[in-house]
Amino acid sequence: MGRFGRGHHVKASWSKPKSEIHHSPRCRADSPDLSGAGESDRKLYDEPLRKPVYIELNRQRYRCQSCGKELPSHPDIYRDCKISVRLVRYIWNRYLRGASFSAIAEETGPAKSTVHNAFQHRLEIMDEPLTPGDATVLSMDEIHLRGHGYLAVFVDPESKEVIEVLRGIDKP
Structure with a gap:
């Protein structure tokens, strides 16, 4: 599909207080000096509930002053893509049970290439169980x-x- 259309739509917001961020995952600095990098809206696909699930996530962004890099946006967004970690697991389960990438894309919402790329990336990083x-x-x-x-x-x-x-x- 590759579009946010038919299915369930969820609006959510997420903000992690600076005091709960104990190290920068980018440069590994302990107790990093963080500055707010504003808020942003992110649309992402999630595991389907009989229909595709679309999440519009408003999230607080932070920038590490030590390395100047922005911290990852949310722990459940897969590799800062437009899909959730839960959807990646769903893709794995469906593909390994015989579903094609096209069929998975049709039932979950993202483009076939996004489904394929998530599967390929997971295959390449087998070290993360x-x-x-x-x-x-x-x-x-x-x-x-x-x-x-x-x-x-x-x-x-x-x-x-x-x-x-x-x-x-x-x-x-």
Whole structure:
């Protein structure tokens, strides 16, 4: 789709007090001297609830005076893109269950290229595990993706959520 149209629309605001920011994630300075960099509105896609979910987020921005860089905008915005971390998990789960990028884009809202790029980026940074939550049972299988070889997939069979995907599986 690539547009904020049909679906659920949510307006939200977020501001983290300066006193709760203990280090700059950009330059790693402890107790950074922060200045307000204004507020901004951000539109992003979230995990669908039978229809796409669109969030209009008004957020406070901060700039680190040590390095001059702006701090990341919100912990649940994926890589400062127009999608939430929750939507990235949803994309993983749907794709690994056989849905195409086009089908996922249609049901979630963002463009097919955004869905594909989120999947590719997650594949490239396998060092950052997804949260396993309260899984009490674990299932494991492998899949083969062209250009990436075999991957091990760990799933919570009760919730049907992908917990982790690991690359580098050697197949005899």
